Amino acid sequence: SDTVPLRRGLPIPQGISKPTFLSAVAELKESLGAEQVILNDKEVQNGWYMEHPNTHDMMPLLSAEEFIASAVVYPGSVADVQTIVQWANKHLIPISPISLGRNLGYGGSAPRVRGAVTIDLGKRMNRILDINPDDYTCLVEPGVTFYALHEEIQRRGLGDKMWIDVPDLGGGSVLGNTLDRGVGYTPYGDHWAVHSGLEVVLPGPEARVLRTGMGALPGENTWQSFPYGFGPFSDGIFSQSNFGVVTKMGMTLMPNPGGYESFMYVFPNEDSLAQIMDIVRPLRIQNILENVAQLRHCLQTLAVRGQPRTKYWDGEGQMPESVVHEHLKNTPVGDFTWAYYGTSYGPEFVRKHKLEIIDREFKRVPGARRIDPSTLPADEYFWSRDRIASGTPDLVELAWVNWMPNGSHIAFSPIAPIRGTDATKLWDLAKKSHKEAGIDLMPAFCVGLREMHLIVEIVFDNTDEGMRRRAEKCLRDMIDDAAKLGYGEYRTHLALMDQVAGTYNWNDNALMKFNNDLKDALDPNGILAPGRCGIWPKRYRNRDWEL
Amino acid sequence: SDTVPLRRGLPIPQGISKPTFLSAVAELKESLGAEQVILNDKEVQNGWYMEHPNTHDMMPLLSAEEFIASAVVYPGSVADVQTIVQWANKHLIPISPISLGRNLGYGGSAPRVRGAVTIDLGKRMNRILDINPDDYTCLVEPGVTFYALHEEIQRRGLGDKMWIDVPDLGGGSVLGNTLDRGVGYTPYGDHWAVHSGLEVVLPGPEARVLRTGMGALPGENTWQSFPYGFGPFSDGIFSQSNFGVVTKMGMTLMPNPGGYESFMYVFPNEDSLAQIMDIVRPLRIQNILENVAQLRHCLQTLAVRGQPRTKYWDGEGQMPESVVHEHLKNTPVGDFTWAYYGTSYGPEFVRKHKLEIIDREFKRVPGARRIDPSTLPADEYFWSRDRIASGTPDLVELAWVNWMPNGSHIAFSPIAPIRGTDATKLWDLAKKSHKEAGIDLMPAFCVGLREMHLIVEIVFDNTDEGMRRRAEKCLRDMIDDAAKLGYGEYRTHLALMDQVAGTYNWNDNALMKFNNDLKDALDPNGILAPGRCGIWPKRYRNRDWEL
Ligand SMILES: Cc1cc2nc3c(=O)[nH]c(=O)nc-3n(C[C@H](O)[C@H](O)[C@H](O)COP(=O)(O)OP(=O)(O)OC[C@H]3O[C@@H](n4cnc5c(N)ncnc54)[C@H](O)[C@@H]3O)c2cc1C
Ligand SMILES: Cc1cc2nc3c(=O)[nH]c(=O)nc-3n(C[C@H](O)[C@H](O)[C@H](O)COP(=O)(O)OP(=O)(O)OC[C@H]3O[C@@H](n4cnc5c(N)ncnc54)[C@H](O)[C@@H]3O)c2cc1C
Incomplete structure (x- = not known):
């Protein structure tokens, strides 16, 4: 029962023919290296928490073939992520980023639309870029788990000085959990509230890279200590959304409370x-x-x-x-x-x-x-x-x-x-x-x-x-x-996102209309994680994608 | 020296003729009542802190006639604000909201572009809509000052139970100060971090009203206790920006720390x-x-x-x-x-x-x-x-x-x-x-x-x-x-916003390009506070408006 055969075959994204899709994939392999793009054309394994699949929801509420990827791609750098976003725009292929994909209970690593290409950021982009013992901050890539960050702090001999905050399971991504507005159990438990600074690849055809907060100031030295920067504070719209692929995140660390x-x-x-x-x-x-x-x-x-x-x-x-x-x-x-x-x-x-x-x-x-x-x-x-x-x-x-x-x-x-x-x-x-x-x-x-x-x-x-x-x-x-x-x-499971989003419908769905406006502006081709949190790009809207 | 004659005459917004402007103003008077729309066609008074002008920067760094309004309008309700936004879209007249306009040191009540119509929200929309003694939260309109909120808490006999946080001067607006990401001096001093929930009139031609966070759920009862809601968390982009007119804000209150x-x-x-x-x-x-x-x-x-x-x-x-x-x-x-x-x-x-x-x-x-x-x-x-x-x-x-x-x-x-x-x-x-x-x-x-x-x-x-x-x-x-x-x-003064925004130029001005994308999506006619925080609508961009 742990292996699921693909009865419906290779999960090709809707609206694209198999040959066209395969030639697009070949092009992506060309750019990133064949070993970094894996077609999901065999049976899939459900695995377990530590060896979870990145192709689908290993805890399927619907059929395992519903929320399933056509392929998985492993970027090794921000430039690779930009390449993937540009490629998706060119071929109008949906892409769906995960950091670690251990979002169990909420859909695991699965994309919302069948056949999206999963960007597994965590596999290769997993460096702890900074731990600042004076400011009690760190800067991490998507693949850094709570375990890895905790271990590195111990390794550097800082364990007595500073704590991280962890959710109930430590195998998740610090960045991915925070983007989904996850919660931990020290006084720093509201992860979103204690992060500071994002780097984001935007989903438009240019795949521009944005740094929020003080990160927008070259040579800045407060990116991880002051969240806001100058002008509109945009971090929030990248949480629980499909407006960008986050490639770095700053996080504050809790000083040892002294007992x-x-x-x-x-x-x-x-x-x-x-x-x-x-x-x-x-x-x-x-x-x-x-x-x-x-x-x-x-x-x-x-x-x-x-x-x-x-x-x-x-x-x-x-x-x-x-x-x-x-x-x-x-x-x-x-x-x-x-x-x-x-x-x-x-x-x-x-x-x-x-x-x-x-x-x-x-x-x-x-x-x-x-x-x-x-x-x-x-x-x-x-x-x-x-x-x-x-x-x-x-x-x-x-x-x-x-x-x-x-x-x-x-x-x-x-x-x-x-x-x-x-x-x-x-x-x-x-x-x-x-x-x-x-x-x-x-x-x-x-x-x-x-x-x-x-x-x-x-x-x-x-x-x-x-x-x-x-x-x-x-x-x-x-x-x-x-x-x-x-x-x-x-927060909710992929299968329930449309329903939950539908309950936030004050004033004739003003919030969803607003989210749609932002989606259309930032992702005109509608390639990034269509349907996540109930937000559908123009190309999908009102075409019976909602569940 | 306290009175400044208008040497350049009625400050009409650029690109509109005087008769056209005056007839648009007449139309607005028709909608809202003549006494709620005041032309700024006489000399202006600099006043002082408690009796500050709402027409211009009373502490002018440049000429007092540079950052000056053509008229001031006093909405009494959210519907009035919508009327004003729709009117501005129809006539392509820039509008500039203030809550109290005591933003001294940063431009006071002045608009960034000469001749904008100032929306003085605070004069009539100044109700404390809720003080919740169980949750330690409140809901305020733009005109509520720190003084007024403090007094009301005392009046209700809650002064011993809860505190507000105040900046150095108490005459400002709780909502306006927070939107400009102002700072106070209790442990609740980061006003932006401790607010919860906004109601916003969007600047597009429809002037849709949005409630953020849990406010998007009809009948919600955690609008002021849980800031995030479901999906993208959008509050941040309404701070230090020109993306919306905020008509209500929730704020958390600090429990008396016991000494x-x-x-x-x-x-x-x-x-x-x-x-x-x-x-x-x-x-x-x-x-x-x-x-x-x-x-x-x-x-x-x-x-x-x-x-x-x-x-x-x-x-x-x-x-x-x-x-x-x-x-x-x-x-x-x-x-x-x-x-x-x-x-x-x-x-x-x-x-x-x-x-x-x-x-x-x-x-x-x-x-x-x-x-x-x-x-x-x-x-x-x-x-x-x-x-x-x-x-x-x-x-x-x-x-x-x-x-x-x-x-x-x-x-x-x-x-x-x-x-x-x-x-x-x-x-x-x-x-x-x-x-x-x-x-x-x-x-x-x-x-x-x-x-x-x-x-x-x-x-x-x-x-x-x-x-x-x-x-x-x-x-x-x-x-x-x-x-x-x-x-x-x-944060900065109106006169310096372009320069400061220009320093946040990482990666070929990625942040400003992003802000411009949002501005164009939300305010296609470019009517709301053009130039605030260096963000210029399409109609103004690259036309030498920057200082
Ligand atoms: C027994 C159990 C207990 C749990 N307890 C908790 C708990 O205490 N607190 C808690 O918060 N959760 C809890 N969870 C839920 C979940 O396990 C964790 O939140 C987990 O950390 C999420 O998975 P992840 O970290 O691998 O994130 P990911 O799955 O990588 O990310 C989550 C989602 O965020 C988006 N995303 C991720 N990375 C990016 C990116 N770089 N760019 C754009 N979007 C991205 C994607 O949509 C992704 O699906 C629990 C689950 C189980 C099974
Ligand atoms: C001596 C002195 C000391 C000061 N100390 C402090 C301090 O300790 N902390 C601090 O934070 N500031 C301080 N200031 C600056 C300033 O006085 C306060 O921040 C003041 O509260 C801002 O003015 P206001 O509250 O009237 O806000 P407003 O002027 O009404 O609002 C500020 C700006 O926000 C925008 N805005 C306001 N309302 C809306 C709305 N409803 N919708 C959309 N946009 C809106 C407008 O662009 C407006 O210009 C000080 C100033 C002086 C002169």
Whole structure:
């Protein structure tokens, strides 16, 4: 089941004949070297996280042949990227950049349109161009993973001085994750907010190279320390978009806060959710709770132990709550419904002050228990959160994908105020759709500064067509139901981008009209990542590409 | 000298005849009411800060008739703004929006092209639409000043709970200052970074209204708590630009940190500058120094006492240093060359910890003295900084404009790393140009997080043509000299925008070409604020509009 034959043959982009496409590919091989352009004409491998495919979505919600590349190209330089963009403009062939392509849950490495040529930037453009120990900044190429950056900082003996911020999985690209506005768990967790400076190849026929912020000043020396520069601040339009191929990104690094300490509270009652969130909000905004912490449902905590669901239960439909609670009883943490994982930073006496406030507040929740970390074995999930909250890349989070055989997953990630009433509404909505679909619900509320991302991961067996359909319906229902209540997704899977973009439709779709205007101006031939985030170039618009 | 006759007559926009212009104005009066459209056909008044003109730059570096409006229009609603934009498109008349027009030092309320119609948004659109005490956010219209927002928070009894962040002068617009990427002095000092959500009238003929971020989701409830939304994050391109008229802005508010304490250190030797900056950098990045603090030169400290320079000295050219030092001796702080004004936040025991580190570090500088605030009288400038650093609007900073008769000023504001070598280079460069121009040098280094803004304010007598020419030369020299060393301005005066934009010319002006592409796409008729930040619409480009 790990190998997918190409039943539909070589995925040629729509509107171009096979011979024309092949001769264009030959031309590209001529420019970049034959070994840098690989046709996707054999069967594809789904692989796994560390050896993921760059040809398609290895966790397909639709058919694996839907979001699939016709070829993959490996640029080795900015000039190579320009060559590829010029080539795509000449032949009107869609291209789709990835940095590492580990965007699992949101489409992996797949292009949105079948047959696009994937630009795998990460394979060869993977240098750490600078780590500045005075300014606490770095400059990276697309292929630099959180692991690689972390290791290099240790190698240079700077590990005691500065931290990186990491998302739950460390194998992603610092640049790619940030462009998708990903989130990590130290006080520098809002990656977009702490980046500084981009270099971008624009998608027009000239493939001009732009540097944003202070990078536009030759000989500049604040490209990574001052994000804005002079005039319009354009970085934002290159995030979650298809307006440019980013070839370099500056990132700020967090100074070692002088100590840290992770903590965990568990709460027995499902209906304490609202109270917990109302406690969290003011503490978070006041920075007593200092990181993007997670309030997790117990089912996810069970799943992240890495055992298949069949170990606990082998019935159809949702696993009964009683089963979850029974099995939790035998874990080091014991039974609960919600777990809050947080970390306090700074010298001991400052942490003590904050932790006392936190303890007093959380203990107001009936049955709240503080878990003493010293009682937890080294392989307990808590320690993964502890590593991540202190900037050490990790992979433990992958474990819950084992919940299902041929485990795939896809995320529903709406934004809401940090309020009990909102948490309850989202929780009810997700419960209802999951119940209808017969799918286990494993949500985590990730608390930003003034909002929370609810992350609901649906784990499904990607060989089970029926389950895929139920998962898709469940997701589409939740998106619509959430939009009716005023909640929108912060990020989404390729298959759901049109739907999600459609919910941001205030004033007769003013935002999409605006995005379309920018797209047409910057990418007149419509070659770059058509359909990403629901933005279709003129050539594709209103021609039934939307899903 | 406070009244300027219009020697060149009614400033009609170039390329339109007087009768055609007057009939267009009559049409606009018809739509909005005659009293909302005022022709600028009489003499103009320079006024002063609190009663500033909205027709021109009240602190003119060039002739007062250069950057001057033909008329001023007062919209009362978003629909009125749309009407104005549609009207401008129909008649190809340039329009130039201001919120309050107190952008002194950078052009005040003036349009960049003579004869543009100024949209004075602040006069009628000045409502505080929301203050959310749970999320610590607000939503404001263009006319809301820092004073007004502060007062409203007090009036609602929320003053103890939340702070606003204020720039040195409180009479500006929260929205206008933020759009120009202005800076204040609490930990929320980077106004652009802490805003959340814009509503924008686009400059195209349809004058579509756009809401950014979560505002694009109807019924949204996180517009002010989550800045990004879904898809390209477009807010940035509306800052320091001419791509839209902003009609609403969300802003986050700072929770009361539970205490604060301002401090001041003075240093006797000019050449301690480098050492001070190298001490400041790590402390600032580690957030031991928590606000955008100012390192001020003693001459500015003398000038801010509000006395004219002639009180101290009546010679020509630069005032000798010895005179400055002599007069400082008789002030409560005593003599020094550099003064650092900072503020520590949080409960007392946390402040104590930070203040001890700061004291130890600053005391390494030869001759450093900590000034005991309790020795300073209530009208001492220190207390103005203390108010500002704790979010209380103030006006004391205006006092140094009195340094010259008919005092006007204009700023040179380059960005540099927080490094001794960079501070020294900028200081030397400014000294050289000021000496040549015979102008007193009064700089302040404003330390951001990973960079410093050097703010050099040139105070000049605006009736003294020779001094104006010298001031302009001094500024232009500094901009060029700084660019050669890799420093660029973060913001600039109307008269200098082309020059400054020209220094951001990496890769054959890639940034300006990109800005031009966006301008042409969004404002095809080129009606909105032509020339702002060096961006000229197609109709104006390469036609000698640049200065
Ligand atoms: C178990 C699990 C836990 C996860 N936890 C988190 C988490 O905590 N936080 C989080 O943010 N995510 C999380 N994710 C989602 C995802 O794994 C990460 O965000 C991951 O870092 C994204 O993949 P990547 O870094 O390889 O980026 P890529 O896949 O390379 O990039 C992401 C997207 O950005 C665009 N892009 C990338 N590079 C460029 C470029 N150079 N130019 C233009 N466009 C480009 C492309 O559209 C691409 O699809 C999780 C996923 C799983 C499976
Ligand atoms: C003594 C002194 C000290 C100062 N200290 C500081 C300081 O500490 N920090 C600081 O940031 N500044 C400072 N300034 C500069 C200036 O006074 C402030 O930035 C002031 O807030 C800007 O004027 P305003 O708020 O009235 O904005 P406006 O003048 O209304 O707006 C500024 C510009 O933004 C654009 N704009 C405004 N509104 C809109 C809109 N709705 N749509 C589209 N474009 C718009 C226009 O181009 C306008 O010219 C200082 C000035 C002086 C004289």
